[in-house]
Amino acid sequence: MGKLAKLAWDEKSPINIRRIKHWIRLTHAPLLAVVLLAMFTGVNCSTGATGTIEAVLVAPPNVPPRVNRDAAHVIVNLEAREEVREIAPGVEYRVWDFNGSVPGPLIRVRVGDTVEIRLRNRSENMMLHNIDLHAVNGPGGGAEATNVAPGEEKAFTFKAKVPGLFVYHCAAGIVADHISNGMYGAILVDGLTRGPAVDREFYVGQHEYYLSDTPGAGGVSQLDSTKLLAEDPTYVVFNGATKALQGDDVLRANTGETVRLYVTNGGPNLISSFHVIGEIFDRAYQYGTLMSPPLQGIQTVLIPPGGAAIVDFGLDVPGDYKLVDHSIARVSKGGLGILHVTGDEDPGTFQDLGKPGAAEPTATSPATAEGSPTPTSTGAPAATATPGGGGGATQEITITMGDNVFQPNTLEVTAGSRVAITLRNEGLQPHNMHIATASGVFNAGTVSVPEVILAGKSGTLTWDVPGTPGTYKFRCDIHPVDMTGSITVK
Numbered sequence: 001m002g003k004l005a006k007l008a009w010d011e012k013s014p015i016n017i018r019r020i021k022h023w024i025r026l027t028h029a030p031l032l033a034v035v036l037l038a039m040f041t042g043v044n045c046s047t048g049a050t051g052t053i054e055a056v057l058v059a060p061p062n063v064p065p066r067v068n069r070d071a072a073h074v075i076v077n078l079e080a081r082e083e084v085r086e087i088a089p090g091v092e093y094r095v096w097d098f099n100g101s102v103p104g105p106l107i108r109v110r111v112g113d114t115v116e117i118r119l120r121n122r123s124e125n126m127m128l129h130n131i132d133l134h135a136v137n138g139p140g141g142g143a144e145a146t147n148v149a150p151g152e153e154k155a156f157t158f159k160a161k162v163p164g165l166f167v168y169h170c171a172a173g174i175v176a177d178h179i180s181n182g183m184y185g186a187i188l189v190d191g192l193t194r195g196p197a198v199d200r201e202f203y204v205g206q207h208e209y210y211l212s213d214t215p216g217a218g219g220v221s222q223l224d225s226t227k228l229l230a231e232d233p234t235y236v237v238f239n240g241a242t243k244a245l246q247g248d249d250v251l252r253a254n255t256g257e258t259v260r261l262y263v264t265n266g267g268p269n270l271i272s273s274f275h276v277i278g279e280i281f282d283r284a285y286q287y288g289t290l291m292s293p294p295l296q297g298i299q300t301v302l303i304p305p306g307g308a309a310i311v312d313f314g315l316d317v318p319g320d321y322k323l324v325d326h327s328i329a330r331v332s333k334g335g336l337g338i339l340h341v342t343g344d345e346d347p348g349t350f351q352d353l354g355k356p357g358a359a360e361p362t363a364t365s366p367a368t369a370e371g372s373p374t375p376t377s378t379g380a381p382a383a384t385a386t387p388g389g390g391g392g393a394t395q396e397i398t399i400t401m402g403d404n405v406f407q408p409n410t411l412e413v414t415a416g417s418r419v420a421i422t423l424r425n426e427g428l429q430p431h432n433m434h435i436a437t438a439s440g441v442f443n444a445g446t447v448s449v450p451e452v453i454l455a456g457k458s459g460t461l462t463w464d465v466p467g468t469p470g471t472y473k474f475r476c477d478i479h480p481v482d483m484t485g486s487i488t489v490k
Contacts, residue, residue, distance in 0.1 A: 057105035060239050061251060063201040063262065064108040067190045071112030073157075078104070080121045080129035080148070080170070080183070084220055087209060088235055088242040088334060089484050090473060093221045095240070096127065096170070096181040102240025103205030103264060104168070104185025111192055113160045117142055123151035128172050133158075134306065135166035135187050143171040163191035165288030165308040167264050176228055176268040180210055182240060184266030186308060191290050196283065198312055199257035204245070204337065206274070206303070206325060207266035208233035215440050231269040235481065236330040238323060238337040242481045245323065245337030253315055255343025258282075260312045261323075267305025273326035274309060275300040276339065278319070285310035300326050315341050316349040334481040394418045401453070401483075403427035404476065409485030413465050421461040425453045431483065433461050435474045442475070452478070465489055 052073040056064040078098050085095045098104030109115055121129050128149050132141035136158045139145075145156035169175070170183035184207060211234040212224040227234065238245050245251060253259050265272045283294035284301050288308030301309045323337035324330075345351075395417050400407045401424065413419050425431050433448045446463050453459040466472075469489050476483035 055107055055109065057099060057107065059099070059101040059105060060103055061202040061204060061245065063106055063203050066194070067108060067110040067113075069110070071110065071114075073114045073116065074109050075116045075118060076107055078117065078119050078131065080119065080125060082122070082125045082127065085241075087237065087240065088481055090486065091211070091221055092219060093209065093211065094181070096129070096178060096183045097240075098131075098170075098183060098185055102182035102184075102207070103203075103266060104183070106185065106203045106262065107168070107187040108190065109160050109187070110190045111160055111163050113189075114157055115160055116155055116157045117146065118153060118155040119146045119148055120153040121148040121150050125150040127178075129170050129178070129183065130172045131168055132171040133166065133168040133187055135160060135162065135164075135168075135189055137161065140171060141168075147172060160189045163189045163290040165189075165262055165264065165285070165290075165310055167266065167306050167308055169266060169306070177223060177225075179266050179268040180208060180228060181223065182207070184264070186262060186264040188262060189290075195290070196312065197258075198260040200253050201260045201262065202251050203262045203264075204238055204323065205240070205264045205266055206236070206238055206272050206335065207240075208268070208270055209235040209237065211235070213441055213443060219440070228269075233270070233333060236270065236325060236333045236335040238335065242334030242336075250320075250338040250340040251323075252340050252342075255315050255318055255341060255346065258312060258314045259339070260310065262308070262310055263301075263303060264288075264308040265303040265305055269305060270325075270327070270330075271305065272303040273300050274303055274311075275324055275326040276311075276313065277322040277324060278317075279313045279315075279321055281311040281313050283310075283312040315343075316346045317341070318343045318345065332479050332481060336482075394420055396420050396422070398422045398424065399433065401425045401427055401431040401433075401476070403429050404431075404479040404483040406433070406474075406476075406483060406485045411485070411487045413487060413489055415465060415469050415489050416467045417465045419461075419463045419465055421448075421463070423448055423453055423459045423461060425455055425457055425459075428455050430454050430478055431476045432459070432478065433474055434477050435461070435463055435472055435487065438466060438468065438470055438472065440473060442477070447477070 055074050055076045058064055080098060081100055082094060082096050084092050087093045095102060117131060119131050128147060130143045130146040130148060132143040134141060136142050138158055142156050146154045148154050166187050168185050168187055170178035172178055210224050210227040211221045216222040235242055263274055281298040283296060284298040285294045286309060288310055301311060303309050318341050321339040321341060323339060325335045395413055397411060397419060399421055423433055430452050432452055434442055434445055436442045436445045448459045448461040450459055466489060472487045472489060474485050474487060
């Protein structure tokens with residue numbers, strides 16, 4: 001025993017497990033091996049029943065329940081899918097994913113589990129896929145064992161040895177293509193000791209889409225490899241789409257509760273400066289590690305591509321808290337989620353002095369209220385019609401621009417007419433209006449004059465309406481994700 005202790009503790013270095021195992025083999029002490037390896041590696045030596053179980057998999061932002069059991073053989077069933085999905089308002093894209101969600105489901109196991117990953121590639125898919133889990137000690141993180149053609153299924157096992165939150169992703173072909181198309185997720189390996197309790201847990205993934213300017217067949221957008229290599233994303237999103245954590249799909253909690261976010265960054269290119277506006281992280285487990293003490297009192301955490309973080313914070317004041325990448329221009333590319341908190345006010349923590357004693361919050365302006373009804377405007381011919389570019393009458397329309405919304409954002413105009421649009425910027429930010437071509441290309445479209453309309457100013461846009469009926473998109477180039485609309489030509 002004295003020799004073994006010396007092997008373990010000499011020079012105040014970490015325990016050398018390989019040397020201990022070698023000594024055990026030489027001295028033929030199997031019972032002693034079990035006891036000592038449990039002491040030094042944290043293996044649970046409980047005599048409770050272990051067996052084979054299937055992992056509980058749920059779509060984000062949901063989180064499976066914490067693992068409260070002995071080590072087991074855990075089967076994880078994953079399926080590679082390729083399916084067209086809306087990733088931004090009016091933008092369809094062929095997403096590649098695991099189990100139908102971006103990010104893929106959060107896999108939750110515990111230290112000591114033997115995890116069996118079974119990956120099936122749908123027979124109707126077009127591409128070869130696999131999976132690389134950063135929690136794996138083995139070639140390719142499992143990718144080499146799971147190269148599956150359409151219709152195939154393969155599997156491998158690994159021992160979950162290190163607690164923490166780890167990324168997984170497809171590593172087939174051009175890896176960046178597969179990740180950008182949505183093939184990433186996270187695996188949470190719970191430690192043997194329970195961390196601080198929280199009231200709610202949510203799972204959030206960030207990644208980028210790189211779209212070509214011209215949609216492909218059927219109006220479905222395509223990956224632009226040039227933009228991908230230049231690290232110039234079209235969209236930076238949470239949970240697979242620009243609106244995934246907005247509107248009816250916001251995260252919800254109450255004052256007095258503590259929230260834990262499991263945040264992963266699929267990339268494939270950009271470092272995330274993850275921040276919740278209006279909150280300070282009580283605990284931040286940097287890089288997703290559960291082996292080091294958490295940082296405390298943190299405003300922003302850096303999450304590299306292929307990395308993760310776990311953050312905890314308490315909720316004192318009701319309201320909407322924005323999840324952002326604090327490389328803040330990315331909000332305009334879709335990087336925005338909302339945590340909606342209800343409950344009692346706490347004026348000792350925060351009070352808006354602009355409304356002292358107000359029991360109810362001030363009503364939000366209809367021009368900026370999220371989810372407010374948006375009327376449809378039909379441009380009527382002016383009282384004195386003049387010849388249009390297409391031989392019809394000039395139609396006069398007024399649009400109010402707020403932050404970040406057009407009011408109205410749906411229009412109807414007459415084919416072959418000329419439209420004169422007056423643009424009034426009543427927001428606090430600069431805006432413009434840009435109408436795309438019939439094929440959805442903005443570079444060749446019609447833009448307002450001036451091209452940037454400052455807060456409190458007005459501008460105009462004159463558009464010679466094509467003679468062919470159809471739907472034409474428009475947007476603010478400064479806020480191209482949230483500030484969009486459409487024109488129906490009849």
